[in-house]
Structures are given as C-alpha cells and as structure tokens.
Amino acid sequence: MTTPTPIDPALCKSLVPLNALKPESLTDLLKKAQLQTVPKGQTLFKIGDDARSALYVVKGEVHLHDAAGKALARVVGGEPSGMHRLAHQSPRRVSARCVGEVQVLNVDAGLLDVMLTWDQTGAIEVSDLSSAGDNDDWMSKLLQIRTFQMVPPSNLQAMFMRMQSVSAAPGETIVKQGAEGDYFYVIMSGRCLVTREQAHAKPIRLAELEPGACFGEEALISETQRNATVTAVLPTQLMRLSKDDFRQLLNEPLARKISLEEARRKVESGDARWLDVRLPSEFATGSLPGAVNLPLYVLRIKLGALENNTQWVVCCDSGRRSSAAAFVLAQKGYSAFVLDGGLPPPG
Template sequence: MITFDRHFFRQFTPLNQLSESNLQDLISKIHIEQAAKDTPLFKRGDNDQRSIYIHRGTVLLLKANGGKDRLVGGTPASRLPLDPHTPRTCTAITEEEVSYFVVDNGYLDLLLSWEQSGESYNVADIEAEEEGDWMGNLLQSQLFQRIPPSNIQLVLTRMEPVNFDAGEVIIHQGDESDYYYYIKAGSCLVTHQAKSGKVIKLAELKAGQGFGEEAMISNNPRNATVTMQQSGSCMRLAKADFEELLKTPTLSAITFAEARQRLAEGGGQLIDVRTESEFSRFNLKGSLNIPIYLLRIRARELDSEQTIITLCDNGKRSASAAFLLNERGFHASYIDGGLIGIKQQLQQQQGK
C-alpha cells in the first residue's frame, strides 16, 4: 500500500526542489483524487493555473493536429505535470479509472520563489560598521547609487523611524506587504512557521540591513515573520513610496520582442532563474541557468558591463532576481510575464 507522504511527493518535479518544511506545507493542501473512465481533466485552451500529476491509471492526450499521446501513472513521464502549458495545448481524458493530485501553480511558485531567494528570505546585503552611521551606509549601497538624487532626498524624507521592544513582531508571515524596513539599531530574527507548527529559523539581521522588499516586488504575502531580538529601531518606507522611489527607477520590465532584439544585437545576457529541473524541461536557446537561490553566489560570474535580462515562468522570480542584481551594481531587466507570457504572445501572433 502506498503512503502519500513526503517521500511519495518528492518523486515529482519541481516538488523535489522544495525543502522539507515547504514540501510539508504544500502536501497539507493536496488531496489524492479519483476520476472515472472518460472523465475530462482539462480541455485544450484552458487557462487554469494548476499542475496535474497522475499517480495511477492512463490518460489520453488529444492534440490540436489530431495526434494522440498516452501518459501512464508510475512511469518516468508521470513525474512531470500533465501538459504543463498555459493555455493548455491538448485535451486530457481518462482512459480508465485514474488516481491523481492537483497543485496550485500560484502557491507552488510562491514557495519556489521564497525558497530560491537566498536562505528563503530576501534581505539587502548592506553591512553597517556603526549603528549611528545608518544614513551613510544606506546612501553608499548600490541600490541608492542607481536612483535619481531627487528620489534619494524623497526617500530620506518619507522614511519614518519606528521603535521596537525585544520580542516584538515587526512583520507577520502571511500578511500583505506594507513597508520596506531598514534596521537602524538592534537586531532581528527571521523565522518561518510550517503547517506542522514547526518554527524554522532563517536568518539574523543586524543594523544596516533591510528587509521586506521581495513581497512588494512579487506582490505576494509575507513569507516569514521578523521579530526584534534586541530593543532597537527601524526606518520604514511605505509600499507606495517604495514602488515610486525605489522599485520603479531600478526595476525595468521589457517585452519578449525587446529582449530578443537586445540579444540579437549582442547587448545582453539572458539568465533563466528557474530551478535546474524546470530549465532542463524547457529553455530558450542561449539562456544561462542560474537558479535565483544561487544568484548571490554566482553574480560575480556575470559581466557587469553587459545588460542582464532575467527570465522565469511568470515574471515573479525574475523580477526579484533583477532587483537583486541591480542592488549589486548590474543593469538588469526582466521579461514581463515570463515564459507563460511569451507563449501567449506567440500564439496571439500566429492567430492573426
């Protein structure tokens, strides 16, 4: 008898890229489902944001050109999601009773994005030598060197000081993003609570470090809790001000056509920040795979004189990657909509 535990789900891609805690989180949302013979699982052209994995049974895939494929549960091919395209490129109908499970792509992408962002939480790598010189260290960061002087003045004007006691929670996991924080004095602990209730320590932040930007860039809920370890203070910048003064001037979204033109002219390097397994299934010719969780380490391999274009499946991870590279002095843009957007654009062009 098969036990549907983490060992079972770790057979499937890209679930096998998740940490134990994140995989357990995902498993808590998954139910093994049954479908009778001749049941349609989806139709060609559907835009459902789901990944369907076949555990047992046979599914018939009907292609637009009249061709047919069969996928049988328990085979190597069934370790990948069924027709992982948006919109769907074929119609899937069960040939016999089938056992399967469904993963929400939005939540899976959130876990992958969080997990690959360097110890599962995106922090600005700004080390302050002295707590009292927080403004000088902030102004010397690569990020602030990329924004107009007028924006710098506005950032410093709109930042507000907030004092916190030891043990006080600054941001809660699951909350919507509202502020970007920069630690002026004291230290903070970053933790994540799994569905099992286990609290996992992710990082310790010191004076001179910032946090909270990733959720505002990706428009996802907070993926961790940040608690003040020692009584201290932070400077915080409201989301609207962050987007206006920091995100907009430093983060550039480009279309696939623009990216292709730059690459054709030899003026850029395409970096695919998805996981290795995602990249191996499909990738654009000429792209270099550097998963976002390795980007901090491997950024030194990139040519700072060359424009960097980042890419993922839907644009969320690549936006975070572009912002991370810009913090380090690169000139990075990301392809708006990612591979899903590219495919939709190409299909629209073919339909004209």
C-alpha cells in the same frame, strides 16, 4: 592601506568637484571618506574595475597605464594633475600604480554624485531632510547602500521625507509570514533573524540581517503575502517606507524593463544571460535557451552562484517575481533587467 584618519575639509579646497559642494554637504561626504597611505608599487585599480570610489592623489605620484603597460600620464599630489579624480569613468579604462608611497583621498563616487545633484538642484535643504528621522546620520547610512545610490536624486529627496523611523525590541516580530505586505524596511542598527514556517515542523532559519540590509520588498512588488518572518535579535532601529511610496520612488526607477527582442539581442551577443526565477517544476516545462534557474525564494541565499561581471535578464511567467528578483540583484551590485511582460508562450 592604513587605518582611515579624520579628514579636514580644507584638504578639499582645490579638489574638483569637491570644492563645489556646500560646506554641510562636504562635511557629510567626508564622514564616509578615507584618507589612506598606499605603499610604493601598489596598484590602486586595474582596467575594467568598477569606479565605485572617487580617488584623489593628495601626496606622492601615480602613473596611469594602458592594457599593454604603457605609461599614459603621471598624477602628482599638490599639482594641477592631482586636483581631479583619477580616471573616474566606470569601468576603469586605465590602470593606476603608485610610483612611491602615496596618500590618497577615497570618496564614495555614488554619494558624491548624489550630493552634487542635490546642491545643484537646490530642491530640498539637508536641514529639511534631517527632521525626517531621529538619527542625524541616517541619510548618510542609507546613501552607502548601493540600492539607494542607483535611485534618481529627486526620488531620494522625496523618499527621505516620507520614511518613518521605527524600533524593535529583541524577540519582537517586524514582519510576519502570511501577512499582507505594507512596508519596505532598512535596518539602521541591530540585527534581525529571517525564518520560514513549515507545516508540522520547526521554522527554517534562513538568514541573519545586519545594518544596511533591506527586506520586505518581495511582497510589495509581487502583491503577495509575506513569505517569511523577520524578528529582531538585538535592539533594532529601522527606517520604513510605505507600499505606495516604495513602488513609486524605489521600485519603478530600479526595474529596468527590456523587451523580448532587445533581451534576445543582448543574450545572443554575449552581453547578457537569462535568469529564470520560477520554481524548478515550472522551469522544467520549458525555458529560454541557456537560462539559469534560481527560484526567487532562494535567490538571496544562493546569490553568490551568479557571475557579477555579466548582465542578467530576469524572467518569470508574468514579470512580478522577476521584478522582485531584479530589485534584490540591484541591492547586491548586479546589473539586471526585467523581461517586460514575462516569458513568451511556448512554441
């Protein structure tokens, strides 16, 4: 695919539902969209893929196929068939292949959904929200992060009004290990280093965080002290949300709780797996059948070891650590549930 080019809003006048957006909402949406040229014969998506992008055929022809390769429909740019999103259900139920060279408008599906909801509810104008921060584009940046796309739009509106913009100079400590949790942070620009102090040894370097990364939620959810120190490496701009606002507006909507009975049905049917985020020493004393043990403190580092095409039922002794873990999983695009009430007693 070619390098994205600037997009004229007039291109969207016949595209549904883009043509229903307010002009200012469409402008914000198109800042993050891409107009791409796709070669003949290339597959745009396959059956089972996540529909994270809303795709419109602007020029050329695309054929939709079933699992057996049978052609089901043809979509042609400029014709009525090209006015709607290509097979936008998620996961995709068909495959899409370019018959010749095709020009495609690629829009973030989650951001489109948020913009449509805001426009239709009319609860808060974008101009009102812009006053919440110094960076005119900070809301668009946040809405590119999967975590925020999963939050109900009404919560997002309130969250944007309550977030505060803060900056940190290189070498400045933003979060200190052992301190009480007070804020949830999102990095808008710059870079941060995460380290963990050790007794009688040098701090362990855990990770470097770049724009779009979030941190600080574990102490807020688990009601524990900070388990690491976060320091700015470059001049860094952040948005932060207070502990109470974070719990009300972000954590509660994302913490999809599930009963033990329902979780067992999901696991036994093969629709989900257990993820135990307790320490290995706790796990060794007893666990649910087939559970994967990945302690909360190493979850971010070893997240790649988990399958992304399955649902995870996260568990611990009380539900606190599993709630924090589920939030991290949601940030990274995993489907996760929290075992309500924690693990059952042994026996």
